Amino acid sequence: MKRLLFAAVMVAVVAMLGTAIAQGAIGTPFFVLEGEAVGQDFVGLVPEGLRIDGHTRGVVTEGLFAGATTSGIDYLLFRHDGVGVIDARWLLVDADGATVAITLKGFIGEPSPGFLEAFLDPEFEPADVDIPSHGAAWFQTMAPQYAFLNHTVVGFTGILNIAQGVIRLTGRPLAP
DSSP, X not given: OHHHHHHHHHHHHHHHHHHHHHHHTTTSOSEEEEEEEEEEEEEEEETTEEEEEEEEEEEEEESTTTTOEEXXXXXXXXXXXXXXXXXXXXXXXXXXXXXXXXXXXXXXXXXXXXXXXXXXXXXXXXXXXXXXXXXXXXXXXXOGGGGGGGGOEEEEEEEXXXXXXXXXXXXXXXXX
């Protein structure tokens, strides 16, 4: 009975601590990520548009996860109107070895009619420009210090530079 009570108290303490961290973080980034493309699998034209599976890795430079590393895959779809649809799965590993799975959903760029045709041209060279991106991220973890993330949604904004293979994202909590 004492073990059960101790376990219940520990769960309550971790939950309160996590909630306090999350509530104090409104406006403060959960993460500022500097990432890079490390490979891609060109799936090709599918009914919805052009599919490319991009492999990434990165480092969190600020926020709750500062110092953590990420690796992941983005099942990127460029629709016929040129908008990119983000459907990514990342694994974050913090300095202590705790892991957090992250699912990101969102969009890259604005409608650009003719983008698919240009992209498929063998002579295509992507412009060296930062393309805006935005979306939301969901988390799954067993790490007690991050347990509050299992019921939190984070909004993110950032850029993708295809020519440089650079990704920069900033994620902030959406709930008070």
